[in-house]
Amino acid sequence: MTDFVQSARDATKAMRDVFPPTPLLRNAHLSDLYHADVYLKREDLSPVRSYKLRGAFNAMRKRPDADLFVCASAGNHAQGVAYMCKHFGKKGVIFMPVTTPQQKIQKTSMFGGDSIEIRLTGDYFDDTLAAAQAFCVEAGGHFLSPFDDEDVIEGQASVAVELVEQLGKDPDHLVIPVGGGGLSAGMLSYLGTGCQYTFVEPAGGACLRAALEAGKPVPLGFVNTFADGAAVGQIGQKTFARLKGIGLANTLTIREDRLCTTMLEMLNVEGIVLEPAGALSVDALQDLGQSIRGRTVVCVSSGGNFDFERLPEVKERAQKYLGLKKYFILRLPQRPGALKDFLGFLGPEDDIARFEYLKKSARNYGSVLIGIETKTASSFDNLFGKLDAGGFTYQDITDDDLLAQFVI
16 A cells, blocks of 8 residues: 555545545436446535535645635635635635636635635736735745645545445546546546546646646646636646656547536436536546446546526537537628528528627628527528528638627
């Protein structure tokens, strides 16, 4: 037994004074769908609805003499730190971007109570992080990293300790979401070569894959923050030191729009609320296919902090991925009957979800921004064929992210 394994077990045992193990539940729907024994390690059912309180607990219990803990976070890490500050009776100062949704601020405040102070600083996380680190140095506090800290990594390994105890053995295949690498580094370090792994990242935040290709942690040029619990611009130095040997073949990147289809499926079929990062491991199953058939598979559902105000966006992203919703700009002749002609092209399952028309003076045409929903993706082939035959000019902007963010 390595020192890390024993330390992870000790940390897990100490946690039992604070919160119970999260459930490991066999999911019949996924098991039948993929012809495997699929279990979900339900970190979305922890007291703060994510695994982040584990690392915060372990780091804080190892520093009993520290009076002040400082962190920067817009989400799960902030809530985990707040929860543990209240538990240990420690002072916490939590820096969050000014743009943080009010729901996340309120939850962090609720978990920390009088033990914490929330400071809203900076429009972007980099500014928030810089302010937190500067304050920490000035105030003589301990900066609590969300992932790049050996004690945090050790604390996150408790997920692996629990699932082995609950399953009674190592799983055949473990699917883990990756952000900054704290959870994946901890679980890999605990389980070693006892099972096969798949490490899953959102396409707009694949910092592990970038580091593996470069041979070292490197900053991403752009980060899509939709899957905010796993959208990290650069993997940690300490976490990558533990993950650098995994090989690219054991990684997957998932498009954010496809991830939305899994979020909706788990909500509608299973009644399980997952945040985007929490759905990564479940979504990856469709890529693993035959390789997991007949095997025991554990997916870590890392979090369930989902604001239902985002549900319309999730639904729209899912529809776009499945080809059931499209946006396009139509050049409409400025003559009587032109709109009627266009409407006649729509099929019985086509529904207009967006229509904005700007009549141009002194021109013989106007531009229409139009959104269409349908029940079968092939309906669009029929619609576009009729538009072509009718001599209409149009541009499909559904997948043009730059243009869409300005006009949709």
